[in-house]
Amino acid sequence: MNRKEEKYFQKLGARIKQLREEREIDQKSFAFDCEIGRTQLYMIEKGRTNPRLLTLMKIADGLEISIAELLKN
Structure with a gap:
């Protein structure tokens, strides 16, 4: 991963975490509801x-937003 990609994934992960926390959903429950692993969600939220x-479609669905909204800067 180059530096530009790293920054993008960090911003995306931070956005996912922010949206999840705004809905007051803990990481473990959210991962289960989205049918993804908790470690996987952790790695995504950290931008790693x-x-x-x-996976992004499942996360967007879990947040009840469109994938376009999820990927918005």
Whole structure:
């Protein structure tokens, strides 16, 4: 991953975490509801991984927003 990609994934992860916390959902419950691993969600929120599109779709659905809204800067 190059520096530009790292920054993008960190911003995306921070956004996911912020939206999840605004809904007062803990990480473990949210991961379970989205049918993804808790460790995977942790890595996404920390910007340490490149999430697959299907995973982002599950997260957006769990947050009850569109994928476009999730990816918004």
